[in-house]
Amino acid sequence: MNSLMPPPLTAALPFLDPFGFGRAAYDYWRDVLERSVLYMDVMRLRGNQYLEHIEQTKPSVLGFETEVLMDGHTLPRPVNYELLRVMPPEGVTIDPQMRPFVVVDPRAGHGPGIGGFKPDSELGIALNAGHPCYFIGFLPYPVPGQTVEDVVEAEIAFLRHVGERHVETSEKPMVVGNCQAGWQVMMAASLEPDLFGPILIAGAPLSYWAGERGGAPMRYTGGLTGGSWMTSLLGDLGAGLFDGAFLVQNFERLNPANTWWRKQYQLFSRVDTEASRYLEFERWWGGHVVLGGEEIQYIVDNLFVGNRLSTAQLVTSDGRRIDLRNVRSPVVVFCSRGDDITPPPQALGWVRDLYEGVEDIIANEQTIVYCVHDTTGHLGIFVSGSVSRKEHAEFTANMDYIDVLPPGLYETTISSAAERSDAELIERDYLLEFTPRTIEELDQEVQHRPEDDTRFATVARISEINLGLYRQFLQPWVRALATPESAKWLRRMHPNRLGYRLLSDRNPLMVPVPVLAERVRADRHPLGEDNLFRVIESIVSDQFTRGLNAWRDLRDSSIERLFLDFYGQPLLQALVGLGGDAHVHRRRPGAEPEHRRFVERRQAELRAHIAEGGSHEAVMRAVIYVLGGAPATDERNFNRLRASRAELEPSIQLADFKHLMREQFFILKLDREAALAAIPALLEGQSAEQIDEDLAHIEHVLAASGELSEHVADRFERIKALFARARPAAPARPSPALTLDNGPAASSAKTVPKATPARTPASGSGTRASGKATRARKAADKPEAAEPQKPEAEAAEPQKPEAEAAEPQKPEAEAAKGKEKAAPGTSRSPEGDGEA
Secondary structure, three states: OOOOOOOOOHHHHHHHOOOOHHHHHHHHHHHHHHHHHHHHHHHHHHHHHHHHHHOOOOOOOOOOOEEEEEEHHHOOOOOOEEEEEEOOOOOOOOOOOOOOEEEEOOOOOOOOOHHHOOOOOHHHHHHHOOOOEEEEEEOOOOOOOOOHHHHHHHHHHHHHHHHHHOOOOOOOOEEEEEOHHHHHHHHHHHHOHHHOOOEEEEOOOOOOOOOOOOOOHHHHHHHHOOOOHHHHHHHHHOOOEEEOHHHHHHHHHHOHHHHHHHHHHHHHHOHHHHHHHHHHHHHHHOOOOEEEHHHHHHHHHHHHHOOOOOOOOEEOOOOOEEOHHHOOOOEEEEEEOOOOOOOHHHHHHHHHHHOOOHHHHHHOOOEEEEEEEOOOOHHHHHHOHHHHHHHHHHHHHOHHHHHHOOOEEEEEEEEEHHHOOOHHHOOOOEEEEEEEOOHHHHHHHHOOOHHHHHHHHHHHHHHHHHHHHHHHHOHHHHHHHOOHHHHHHHHHOOHHHHHHHHOOOOOHHHOHHHHHHHHHHHOOOOOOOOOHHHHHHHHHHHHHHHHHHHHHHHHHHHHHHHHHHHHOOHHHHHHOOOOOOHHHOOOOHHHOHHHHHHHHHHHHHHHHOOOOOOHHHHHHHHHHHHHOOOOOEEHHHHHHHHHHHHHHOOOOOHHHHHHHHHHHHHHHHHOHHHHHHOHHHHOOOOOHHHHHHHHHHHHHHHHHHOOOOHHHHHHHHHHHHHHHHOOOOOOOOOOHHHHHHHOHHHHHOOOOOOOOOOOOOOOHHHHHHHHHHHHHHHHHHHHHOOOOOOOHHHHOOOOOOHHHHOOOOOOHHHHHHHHHHOOOOOOEOOOOOOEO
16 A cells, blocks of 8 residues: 655665665654544544534443432432442452442533543442442433532432442441542531441542642632622523533643643654543543533532631521531541642641641541642542552552541551561551641641631622622623523533534544545554654653743742732722631631530540440550550551451441440540559459450550550550459458357358459440449449459369368458458549549
8 A cells, every 4th residue: 555655765765865864854754644644533533432422311431330229310309410330340249248339420520430430440449349339420411400409418318228228237338529529428428427438538629718829720710700700601601501611621721731732742642552542531521511500609609719618607408507527437538739620738628627626626526537649630539540559449448447547637648568678467569557647737738828718708708799790780681692502502612512523523624534544554654762853853842841831830820929919908808898807707617615515525425434344445445545656557456456356246346346446545535544544443353364365365456567666565564564453363361260260150241252244245335334334333342342352263262171271360450451452453533543
C-alpha cells in the first residue's frame, strides 16, 4: 500500500544527507502526518462514543454487572437515584457474613460509575476482599421538583434496605462518598446515624471557605460573580434545569495547561498506545448530566457561598438540624495536596469549624481519621489504580479496626512493608498506622485565617442581596422567555458538548478520516524517541505547558488579590451588617451552652462506671493504657486482641467489642489514675491462675507489633504490678487452740466459702450487669470485711494432722493483723478511685 508521503531516493541519501538531518526530518514529518490522521480518528471515535452514551436511558461507566434493588422514582419523595447490587466478577467469592460495602457516586456534572469503572477501583478492591457490594447511582435527568433533601432521604432509605438484607451481620455497612457524594453522605449520616458503619469521604469538600493563600482558587468564584444569582440565571435559562457541563467547565478552567494542551498532546504523541485509555476516560468525563435548578441553588447558597454545613446551620423542611456532630460512625477523610478542586483545608476544615479541641471530639464520641496524599490530583483520589491498590485497599482491610478505634482525631500514614524492619510481622504489602493529633496540629493543614472568614461572610451577605434583586427585577422576564426547546438548544450549543458533536460521524467533514486512518494503520511508520525532531517537539510541548501554567498562576494570584482587597474593606463589611466581625455571622457550634452541659453529663456518667465491671474490662483497660504510650498504633494489636477475645468468648460480636473498647477508653481519658487504681477491684474474685492468664493474654497482644518501646514497657510493668495486687493472698492457717477451746461456738462462727464468680461477658449489657453484681456482692460482704474471701481450692483443703493442731494459740491482735494482711485492696475509698 502506498504511503502518504513519497519515499526518498535511498541510494542517493548518503551523498545528499551525510549527517542524517534530512532523513531524520523526513521520518519525523511522515510520523507527524500519520499521528495527525490517527489522532483525528480517535477524536471521531470519542464523538461517536459521546453521542451513543448520552442517548442511553441509563448511561453509566460502571465496569461491573449490577442488579437494581430500589428505584428512587418509587419513593414517597421521588428522585432520579437508584440502589444497585454489584455482581461479583467470575472467580470472585463473596462472603455474606462480611460487612456490606456501599459506594455513592458524585453527581457534579458527570455521569455515574467512576467509583467502579475498572477492576482497580473502590468497588473492585472491596469485591476482591469478599465484601457484598452495592452502588448508589443516578439517571441523567432529575425528577421535577427534586431537592437535595429528597436525595438525602433517598440515600437513607437505600442504606436501610442494605441493612435489612444483612441482618445476620453485626457490622453496619461501610459507606464511601466520592467528591460531591461525600458531603451528601455526611448529611444523611447526621440525620440517621444508626444506619451507617464507617464512612470514607474521598476528595469531598465540607468547609467551603477554607483554603491556603496562593491555592484553592475556586473558593473565590462566588465573590467574583457577585454571589449565587448567576446560578439562578442559568437555571432559569434552562427552564428549571442546570446543565452539568458548566460545572465540568469550571473544573477544566482550573488547569488550562492540561485542558488545552497536555491531555491532547499526550494522546497525539502516543496515539498508537494511548487511544483506548483516553477513550475510556472520556466516556465518563464527557457524559454530562443535568441537575435541577432548585438543587443547584440550594448547593451554592448553603454550601459553596454560605458554608452552612460545617457550622450546623442547615435545617430540614421538617425542622431537623443537620449537625455533623451527630455522626456516630468513624469518619475517614482522604484528601491530597495535589488536589486543586478539594484541597486539604476544604476537606478537613469542618473539624475545626465544629470543635475547639480534641476533648470536644472525644466527649462527642466521634472518631475522625484523615489521610493526606502528597501528589495525586482530584480524580486520582478515587480513580487512580495505584491509589486504589494502596490507600483504598488498606482502608478496606482495616475498616474493622477503624470501627473500634477509640474516639479522637488521628492521622493515618501508609508505609511499605518491604521498607520496614519489622516486615515479618506485617501480613500485607502495606501497613496503616494511626497517630493521635490535636486541633492545633490539624491547623497546619487547614491554615485557618479569621480575617478570611470575615471576607467570605461579606460575600454571603452580598449574594443574598444580589439574588433578591435578580428575583425581583430579572427572573420574571427570563422565565417568560425560556422554553424547554430553547433550553435544549442551549445545552447542545455548550462548548463542551459541541466539541464532541463536531468531531463525530454526524459531521460530513469527518467522512474521509476513518478511510485515511485505516490506510495509515496498514502501513504505519512509528518514530523512535531518539529522533532529533521528536526531542525538539517534546521540548516545545513542555514550553507550551509552562507558559500556560504561568498564565494560570498569574490569573489565580490576580483573582485572589482582587478578592482579598475588595471584600476586605471594613466599610463594605459594615454596609452588609457584619461590622468587620465574622463571628456575628458564624459561631462555632461546639461553644454552645447546651453542648457544654452534654459534655459534663457524659463525664459524670463515665465517672460512675470507673469501678464497674470484671476481668474483661480490666484487660481492655490495661491494653488501651499500655498502647496509649506508643506514638502510633496499627491493626496488628487489634487483630490479635480480637482473635484472642474470640477464643475466650466465641459469641462476641464486633459491636460488643467496640462498646467495651470505647467505654474503657473514655474511662481512662476521664481519670487515668482512678481507672488504673480500680483494676484490682475489677479483678476481685479471680484466682491466681486466671490473673496469670489475663496477663499472658495482654503480653500476647502487645507483642503483635514487635519489641516494646521503653515508655510502653514501663506502662506494662505498672499493669503487672496492679494485676499482682489483685492476686488472692495465701490463706492464714486457723489457730488450733481456738478450735479446741471455743467448741460449738467457734464452729458456728465459721464462714461458708464463697464460689468464684463467673467471668463477665464482653457485651455492653453484660458489662453493666457485671458491675452492678460486683457492687451488690461488696455490700453484702461489708459486715465481715476483715474476713478474706477464700478461693474454691481452699474450700476443699484437707484436714490438718493432729500434730499441727497442737500449735500454740496466737494472740487476738496478731490474728486480726493476719486477717488484715490476707485481704489487700478490698477496702475502697468512697469514690472508688484508689485504695483506702
